[in-house]
Amino acid sequence: MKRKPTFSRRRLIGGAGTSITALGAATLSTGLAGSLAAPAVRAESRFEWKMVTSWPVDAPGPGTTAARLARRITEGSGGRLTVKVFGAGELVPAFEVFDAVSSGTAELGHTASLFWAGKMAIAPIFTTAPFGLLPEGHNAWIAYGGGQALWDELYGPFGVKPYLAGNSGFQMAGWYRRKIEGLEDLKGLKIRAAGLGGEILRRLGAAPVVIPPGEIFTALKTGTIDAAEFLGPWSDTALGLNKAAPYYYWPGFDKPNGSAEALVNAKALAALPAELRSLVETACEAENARGLAEADWYNAQSLQGLEAGGTTLLRFPEPVLQAAKREAEGVMDTVAAKDPLYGRILESWRAARTASIAWGRVSRHALLDAQLAS
Template sequence: MSDQKKFGLPARRAFLTSGAAFVGGAAASLTGGGASPVMAQPVGEPVRWRLVTSWPRNLPGPGVTAQRICDRVKEMSGGRFLITLYSAGELVPALGVFDAVSSGAAEMGHSASFFWQGKMPASVFFTASPFGLLPQEHIAWIERGGGQALWDELYAPFGIKPVMAGNTGVQMGGWFTREINELDDLKGLRIRMPGLGGEVMRQLGATPTTTAPGEIYQALSRGLLDAAEFLGPWSDRSMGFYQVAKYYYSPGFHEPNGTGEALFNSDALDQLPDDLRAILKEACRAENGRALAESDWENARALQVLQEEDGVEIKIYPSEVLSALRRETATVLEAFSQKDEMSSKVYASATAARERLGPWMAVSMQAFMNARSRGE
């Protein structure tokens, strides 16, 4: 069989049903086809990227998100763009993701921006800030309110382009071995709460710690901690905290959002063909809603089980405590935003977004939820 017959007509039909745009081989040599104009797709190896993540492989939430992005990119590119995922520690440590993408050791990373606050304090605002933006508001700020441009500016010196890629939603306030009935109950409280939330707690007399996730359970059960925040019901239940702390407090004032972060090496991104670059970005964008849906769905179920089977008591912080948390948050954030110019700019931008979106969210979502739940 001639090559012409083998690869020629009915080539179009074959393409339309196979959808495989790249089929291996290194280069094509062509001959013209007589009367009809002949042009053919030059053929090459698929583009191959390495994705380093800060998560164990298939960790519910972010780990699953990272793998789904690889799968969707492969599917949408018809196999022309293959991204291989390396979980935390496989190629670089969990917190080595940013540097690996910056140096080009990996073309892409999946992580969370607040991990880089030692390098750039302003990065924390691209994950969450106490009494800050909810997932839907955070996405609006990044997409419409100037957030993306500031995020780009912050990472540009490192040769990195960031985008949102997944969201784990609003967090819970944490697990407590005793009730919080008044502000004084926070005094001397040993609570695992890293970051800005922990600083707010410190202002109110608590002693915040940054206990490693794997050690929280032991610390609670031995009485070395009185309380600990981690994530939400889905993750927290799998950690078994309900066995050693019966009060689960809401709201997660310290982290009302959980944006996953995709990091691209800027040179690698620039070298992608336009269509593959568009595919990559759209896969990340689609993951925001898909991941949030998954988190909400699983958090909702885990919450039910915690209440109905595990004997956990769900509590809302008393009004007096919330007022104090709000007040100290303002102080802590104001001081934090003075750390450097970018922190100041990003804080101002996020605050402006909250001030714009807040009144609308109050008369839409909040008013609706309050009206709906009054009957329940």
Template sequence: MSDALKHKKSVSRRDLLAGGAVGSASVLSAPAVMAQGAVTEWKLVTSWPKNLPGPGVTAQRIADQVALLSGGAFKIRLFAAGELVPALGVFDAVSNGTAEMAHTASFFWQGKIPASVYFTAVPFGLLPHEHISWIEQGGGQALWDELYAPFGIKPVMAGNTGVQMGGWYKKPLQSLDDLRGLKIRMPGLGGEVMRRLGAAPVGLPPGELFQALQTGVLDATEFLGPWSDRAMGFQKAARYYYSPGFHEPNGTGEALFNQAAYDALPTEFQAILIEACRAENGRALAESDWENAGSLKLLQQKDGVEVLPYPEDILEALRVTTGEVLLDTSRQDPMSNRIYQSHQAALKRLSPWSDIAMRRFLSARDGFV
């Protein structure tokens, strides 16, 4: 190889690394922007206490990944619940531009957007892998985008806390009569199911749940799974921990982007942001499953918590009432009906495969471990 050719190859490598090679600007514009001293800065508000195991960790990790993948040219500063806006004020904050981004859960917006609950979890609905399949393959993302478009918000999946537990109860459940008058925190459609069975759902943000349970404002509360729940201290205020989490068979977190701010980003930054959220879906789910298993053991063996199944008569009432609630929700407006129909079609398509692939395997695995 001639000296001139060696020199030419060396220069090309230097230029590529600097982001200045001819023809590479579109691929390496983030380092180029950084080289020019320009840094894009966003504010991220969350519905979670700072560094809460599960969703709080996810939110910070997304911000860190965006900074890393952009070479420091795109920085996102995280504000936990209450630091910039209240926990349940993050949707409006992103809509009005107070913050460019939020990390939260869609069922918090049920009061203003009834069908939003479908994008976190539906009682007796899709499991985490099924939900992801619906969003990415079954048309769910397009419906979600359309649902939030009037508010100037783009939503995406951003982490998953997995299959949830049914909740913490101060007294054991013997029959349906025990639900009557029960003050329980259960957001989303699950809360409406409980209301129709005689309970009294109470809407509270995550950061207020422990004190409410401890002081008697609540008789019961659900949140996530053993890892996050134990970190919240619920085992100090209630002894009975019920499953299954009929109301939340899936735990998708959502990232909200101010649409105008997102559209103004370079395409490379948009891709980094989307892929950081997408990667977190798998990472957070793996983390939650691992940590939930360890925390469940601690709750039972160290904290003296009784992990109990819902009585069958309660489960049957929950199933029947869920069907009624879903139908009523679908009739509220045309968009809600479209989302309901899409979700039910996904459930009908995916359930038989999950039954054969997962339920039979789990049954076959009994006694092996």
């Protein structure tokens, strides 16, 4: 197996204040008496931004994406815009990233929209939604299907500009301390589940709870919870979840995509010169592509390691999957009914999903079926 990269603690890139560039001085002779002209000077502004994240620093997956994004901006700007990264809990708690960016406590955040359901019930759809878009379809919806404009409209009143900035890919369904053989086994099950998938599990009789990523292992290991979903094999094993529960379930119907978001304080963004605003956007776009490639590669490597190490991989029983699918549309409809904007977002998302499924039936899904055929 190819050795995975190791990631050091964040680099704190210094540099503050405003530098003055002397453009030169000229001594002008009039033929009568020499006079000294004042030097022409131009102030080149420099900016220091704080990035707060919902992840432990350098945590494989979203943590490494956040660190790379900060480097892309800092290095791409030649040091004119430096970004210092703060992991979850270092400046603000994991679930207060949105508020920190909105208030200006931090200029930049790296997180996931599924954490903001209590603030905006439809927000999780911009990370993922049950039985929904896969990563490439989600990216297409945001870039070309009107998703970005709707996302901007949703976050705009909070003074926050969102960008796609990383993707952990297709998710697994999670780690369980005991086997799930039918719907009855979900009754009363305490499971860490974020986003709209948690509501589906609640409707099926489970007791979903939201726990910050850095606290999942302890809760699962000690039995405070019975099961936990986070991301995919790479990030999950980095948290040690394979040492906290023996059964690893698939497919991740609740989170078929894993879009991370960069949140930018709108006033801080507007204060940048045009070229630096453009740099922030292109850095997010580049990291969105790089993060997905990285996740796909290391998830595959980590899954092989888990199987070789004795982890028991299990498919959810078909009655559980079908029941979850039946509940999914009702969950989405309930959320959309809360606000006209939510309804427009869901309508747009569903149109994108319909188109993606139709194309996928004769492209990716057809090929995968052929690949898996015996």
